[in-house]
Amino acid sequence: MVTTTTKDLFLNPRAFFDAKKAEGESLKVPVLIVLAIGIVSAISAYVLALPFLEYLPPEVAGLGPVFAAFGSVVALIMAIVMWVVFAGVFHGISALLGGEGSFKRTLAFVGYGYAPQVIGTAIYVVFVYLFMANLQLPPASAISADPTIFADLMKDPLIQIGGIISLLFVLWSANIWIFGVRAARNLSLKNAAITVGVPMALYILYVLFTLL
């Protein structure tokens, strides 16, 4: 039995997934990885929501922390949902290309592929925190008068650079996913690249469009 390390996951994913394929299907570690991303996202969502609580109407101002907590829970759930969605998309496209294998294995290998995004998400949160520390938030009336204000705020260079860094880690994840899907669905490297590359290219284009 070939042993795998975290280093292999990042630098030699083909060997990592070939070894994992020989093992039994387990979602324990992938779930932990995705949960780590979800927890970091949840914490950052809560912290970043706090300055905006003053925009709540007076009658529900007391529920501000509740709303912030709700946002955190949504961020955590969204991380898990996106994991399942990506796995489902990859599983579906690979099926069209003649892929074979259980969805559970696809889900597990896609989960492993999320590992670089734990670092990327953490770096992005640092950039957003630096941005927020120097931000004068507009008054509540401005938000109601111009809902695009927050979209304009996201045009800040710090946010854009943080977003690009986060996107680079997504690309790294995509690279790992290629080898993961190849192993999970018994595809050629070319078909695995198509399976992962097409939806990821669309996703990255969408992110770049909103970011820039």
Place this chain on the structure above:
Amino acid sequence: MKLSHIFIIAVLLAAGFLIPAASAGTADVTVTSYQTDPASLMRWDSGTLTVTVMNNGAESVAIRSARLYGDEIQVLSDAYSSVGDIGAGTTKEFTFTVRANAPDATYYPKFVIDFRDGGSLRYPIPVRVENTGLAVAVAAKPSAFAEGREADVTLTIGNPRSARVTGVTVVPEGDGFTSTPSSAFVGTLESDQAARVIFNVTPSEPTDIAFRVIYRNGVNTHETMLTLPVAFTSDKRSADPVLTNIEVEPVAGGYRVTGDVTNAGLESARSVIITSGEPATPIDPFRVYVVGTLDSDDFSSFEVTFRTETGAVEIPLVIEYRDGDGNVYTEQAMVNIGTTTVLPQQQSEGLPGAAIAVLALVAVGIAGAVIYSWRRA
């Protein structure tokens, strides 16, 4: 002839010799002049009445006493009880202290001289009593008073009395204002004469300024008051800076407001400066914008920069200017910044550079990892 007849004849002869002699002595004593000081008394005033008596005869005349009688004009001093002789061709003055106890009129206290050799001289002396005081009027004042604004108030003090008054002094009294001078000394004011006094007053609140006119009639002190109400109203001619064409735009760390300031008043606004007020905090480069002098209907562009605390919807722009006298005026115009987003302030030039460096390192690292993974594949 009977002895009684002889006695009667002797008496008549004696009378015939003596009476003409005595009559000749008293007939030559006359009152030549009289003078009251002050010349015109007000009721309850004290003064002096001086009567000058002259002996026009060739012989001296012996005077037993000299007195002054009066009801309305009360005589406060005693009679002259031992006068002596008035030499031929000489004069003698008799001075009495009097007080006016009656309303306006001319009264005639009687001056009486009793001669030692018999007979007396009675002479009514006219003494005038008039209670008319000085007349005080506001000759000029500003069309409007304003808080902290200097204003000249001109008073006219007239003397309608028949005699002069002395020591005329005007003192403004009251709270809520300052005055320059604090009092004005006019001095002597002759009959039917007037004097002008100018006070530069600066009110700090609506008030009443009481101008107390103090003057002396002889040794008697009198007062006349004039009250000038000071209410704050808008000056119809004053400068009126108006802000128009306001544009708010975000800058690094705050806002920049640009616009025009126009003087819609009739007078010039001098030393006009514009800045932002609480809750805004002025920031560089335009903490304060100095416009300078704005004549009537003149305008100038301005620009101010400031930052605000989160949540501020409106901030005041403070316009400070002066009038021709140097009085400072402050006006505020609210500017809505509610629909303007503040851009984050760059802490330093190094931050984006550092971020780009991190981006580059991450890109190189990830590219290296991806290339390496494909080489191992």
